[in-house]
Amino acid sequence: MTDMPIxxxxxxxxxxxxxxxxxxxxxxxRFRTYGMAAVLTGxxxxxxxxxxxLGNGLSSFRQTYISYPIELAAERLDPEGNRNPEEMASVTTxxxxxxxxxxxxxFLEGEGIEHSMGGRELAAMLSEEAPAQxxxxxxxNPDLIGTTIDAQILVGGRIDGxxxxxxxxxxxxxxxxxxxAQLELAQVLADLGIVETRFNWDxxxxxxxxxxxxxxxxxxxxxxxxxxxxxxxxxxxxPIGVAASIYLEEFAPKNRLTDLIEVNxxxxxxVPSIVFGILGLAVFINFMNFNQxxxxxxxxxxxxxxxxxxxxxxxxxxxAVPPSIRQAALGLGASKMQSIFHHVxxxxxxxxxxxxxxxxxxxLGETAPLLLIGMVAFVREYPDFLSTHSNTxxxxxxxxxxxxxxxxxxxxxxxxxxxxxxxxxxxxxxxxLLMMNLIAIxxxxxxERRW
Amino acid sequence: xEDGNVNDMSGIDQGVAVTGTKMKARGVDVFYxxxxxxxxxxVDIADKTVTAFIGPSGCGKSTFLRVLNRMNDTIDICxxxxxxxxxxxxxxxxxxDPVQLRxxxxxxxxxxxxxxxxxxxxxxxxxxxxxxxxxxxxxxEIVEKSLRRAxxxxxxxxxxNAPGTGLSGGQQQRLCIARAVATSPEVLLMDEPCxxxxxxxxxxVEELIDELRSRFSVVIVTHSMQQAxxxxxKTAFFHLGxxxxxxxxxxxxxxxxxxxxxxxxxxRIG
Numbered sequence: 001m002t003d004m005p006i007x008x009x010x011x012x013x014x015x016x017x018x019x020x021x022x023x024x025x026x027x028x029x030r031f032r033t034y035g036m037a038a039v040l041t042g043x044x045x046x047x048x049x050x051x052x053x054l055g056n057g058l059s060s061f062r063q064t065y066i067s068y069p070i071e072l073a074a075e076r077l078d079p080e081g082n083r084n085p086e087e088m089a090s091v092t093t094x095x096x097x098x099x100x101x102x103x104x105x106x107f108l109e110g111e112g113i114e115h116s117m118g119g120r121e122l123a124a125m126l127s128e129e130a131p132a133q134x135x136x137x138x139x140x141n142p143d144l145i146g147t148t149i150d151a152q153i154l155v156g157g158r159i160d161g162x163x164x165x166x167x168x169x170x171x172x173x174x175x176x177x178x179x180x181a182q183l184e185l186a187q188v189l190a191d192l193g194i195v196e197t198r199f200n201w202d203x204x205x206x207x208x209x210x211x212x213x214x215x216x217x218x219x220x221x222x223x224x225x226x227x228x229x230x231x232x233x234x235x236x237x238x239p240i241g242v243a244a245s246i247y248l249e250e251f252a253p254k255n256r257l258t259d260l261i262e263v264n265x266x267x268x269x270x271v272p273s274i275v276f277g278i279l280g281l282a283v284f285i286n287f288m289n290f291n292q293x294x295x296x297x298x299x300x301x302x303x304x305x306x307x308x309x310x311x312x313x314x315x316x317x318x319x320a321v322p323p324s325i326r327q328a329a330l331g332l333g334a335s336k337m338q339s340i341f342h343h344v345x346x347x348x349x350x351x352x353x354x355x356x357x358x359x360x361x362x363x364l365g366e367t368a369p370l371l372l373i374g375m376v377a378f379v380r381e382y383p384d385f386l387s388t389h390s391n392t393x394x395x396x397x398x399x400x401x402x403x404x405x406x407x408x409x410x411x412x413x414x415x416x417x418x419x420x421x422x423x424x425x426x427x428x429x430x431x432x433l434l435m436m437n438l439i440a441i442x443x444x445x446x447x448e449r450r451w
Numbered sequence: 452x453e454d455g456n457v458n459d460m461s462g463i464d465q466g467v468a469v470t471g472t473k474m475k476a477r478g479v480d481v482f483y484x485x486x487x488x489x490x491x492x493x494v495d496i497a498d499k500t501v502t503a504f505i506g507p508s509g510c511g512k513s514t515f516l517r518v519l520n521r522m523n524d525t526i527d528i529c530x531x532x533x534x535x536x537x538x539x540x541x542x543x544x545x546x547x548d549p550v551q552l553r554x555x556x557x558x559x560x561x562x563x564x565x566x567x568x569x570x571x572x573x574x575x576x577x578x579x580x581x582x583x584x585x586x587x588x589x590x591x592e593i594v595e596k597s598l599r600r601a602x603x604x605x606x607x608x609x610x611x612n613a614p615g616t617g618l619s620g621g622q623q624q625r626l627c628i629a630r631a632v633a634t635s636p637e638v639l640l641m642d643e644p645c646x647x648x649x650x651x652x653x654x655x656v657e658e659l660i661d662e663l664r665s666r667f668s669v670v671i672v673t674h675s676m677q678q679a680x681x682x683x684x685k686t687a688f689f690h691l692g693x694x695x696x697x698x699x700x701x702x703x704x705x706x707x708x709x710x711x712x713x714x715x716x717x718x719r720i721g
Contacts, residue, residue, distance in 0.1 A: 182561075253527070317499060322452060322564075323566035324560060324562060325566065325567075326525075326631075327522070327525075327560060327564065328560065328564040328566065329564075329566075329576075329628070330522065330553065331520070331522065331551075331553060331557065331558035331559075331560065331631070332553065332554075332558075332576060332577040332580070332630065332631065332634060333550055333551070333553040333554030333557075333558065333577065333580070333581060333634060334550070334576075334580050335550045338580055342576070342580075343566055347567060373454060
């Protein structure tokens with residue numbers, strides 16, 4: 001055995017890179033470029049998405065109003081002259097249209113503003129919602145009849161679109177719903193400050209409106225519907241999911257049956273959400289006879305959909321707790337349940353919360369299963385979820401809609417103003433998601449501070 | 452007075468008389484699935500004595516230690532046969548709740564594993580779940596006594612609310628000992644308590660073990676023969692799942708009767 005070197009590579013300087021090293025370094029540089037390109041693509045996509053949504057949707061938080069004195073003529077609005085609300089209600093919304101139009105015409109004449117339109121064309125500048133607004137005001141307060149009120153009322157969607165750049169003089173020439181004369185008058189009134197575009201809370205608080213009055217369509221019902229569904233999901237999915245994961249992870253014997261359950265839970269997480277909608281339709285509506293499109297049914301369906309996500313996340317975070325903590329507790333004479341609830345669960349809490357919020361966010365944005373249980377309903381009136389009328393439990397009576405479904409149904413309407421509304425609804429949805437993530441981060445911080 | 456308790460306990464001389472048998476194991480077999488890990492082991496754990504289990508890696512000494520407080524129950528495939536008694540009561544009797552047993556037979560693990568809570572809560576956890584204190588001052592007294600007994604009080608008395616995980620390795624291990632001591636166990640099992648510690652921390656823990664002997668039976672598993680020689684009065688040598696020899700520590704190290712023991716302690720096997 002002589003002392004031979006293992007290989008006979010020639011001796012090289014450390015300063016000169018050999019071919020292998022160069023190749024390796026090139027490969028690394030290439031990989032870093034790929035990675036950066038991937039990240040940049042993602043960022044670019046995000047920027048495009050946000051600019052398009054914000055560009056289309058932010059204007060839905062602003063709305064154009066016109067303010068002028070409206071003379072509430074008694075002979076039209078209260079023909080009997082006795083201020084009886086029931087008889088006054090017989091004057092329908094259409095009865096208020098001439099009231100508004102005549103007042104506007106009189107106002108323009110009084111101000112000396114010239115225009116070339118007839119009364120009908122002039123009235124068409126106002127929103128179809130405006131007469132209903134005034135009618136509700138009058139019915140709520142009959143003393144207003146006979147007086148002249150200074151009201152701020154909605155203008156039509158096209159006029160509103162003119163001030164937001166959606167409608168132009170050129171497009172108005174081709175549009176049967178708006179005339180150039182109307183736009184010219186609107187511009188004059190805007191210069192005088194009679195027509196103004198301002199921030200619009202009604203977009204968030206008002207219920208949906210029909211296809212011909214996009215200017216009055218709001219998200220109120222959808223927000224409440226989504227909120228109650230999230231409550232149902234949180235109240236059901238979190239305890240059920242965490243209990244199931246703790247049992248499966250800590251107590252269940254490891255055998256064929258639990259293996260089968262585990263595989264099925266993983267598969268359920270990948271099942272298309274519309275399948276859960278069909279399940280909900282069959283079980284909750286057809287079999288259990290719950291009211292369709294009630295928030296409870298929606299919440300139950302979304303709970304089923306969210307459970308696998310929560311269970312998988314919870315099990316993963318339970319598994320990540322070091323076994324030494326369990327042993328320490330058991331070694332001190334803690335029971336299995338004590339060791340889990342005193343030590344393992346608090347340590348797993350950040351992971352569980354993250355999983356739950358991800359599941360909730362997924363549920364908040366889900367549309368498909370809700371379509372199948374009738375939540376795509378057009379809800380014109382605020383539902384009374386918490387009442388127990390007609391022998392139903394709270395959340396089981398009135399139908400509701402949800403934010404993503406509202407987006408879906410608005411994008412289906414013909415008036416281009418609804419594109420703006422749908423984008424605005426997406427912004428609200430994103431704000432909700434951001435808020436939920438913020439809550440998740442705050443909760444995680446709080447639990448992590450317990451070392 | 453700060454160090455009064457600790458000093459009192461350290462005055463016990465090495466040659467204290469063995470007062471009787473605390474735990475008795477007869478014909479213990481342990482199986483992990485088909486693997487026969489412990490074969491027909493008989494050991495008596497004497498009261499107020501340090502018993503050391505030595506042997507090469509994988510010889511079953513830790514497994515046997517875990518037989519003594521039924522920690523093996525937490526492993527699904529593990530099966531224990533034979534008789535193990537604590538003061539004459541069979542600890543594998545179906546009537547015995549392992550949770551109650553573990554309150555009497557405490558355990559300290561190889562790696563320091565304090566709970567991610569405050570130092571106070573770490574020590575107070577055992578007394579709390581076993582209802583050993585009537586009120587808060589009672590609990591504080593138990594915590595102080597336990598920390599003194601683990602020779603940690605002086606180092607942490609000003610920061611009892613600091614996290615236990617923020618202590619150094621040696622302090623953490625002493626905290627774990629304090630935590631085990633706080634439930635007033637009768638037997639204290641230690642599974643290589645010094646293997647993750649530096650020599651200074653090891654010396655502190657060894658000193659502590661010697662002091663603990665005045666109140667508890669201590670059973671210690673160790674890889675270090677020097678440590679066994681230093682801290683124990685009785686030594687059991689395990690090899691390949693068999694108990695080869697069990698005798699006074701002096702006898703094992705100076706005059707072993709089995710050639711395998713001699714080979715091991717002179718460094719030829721293991």
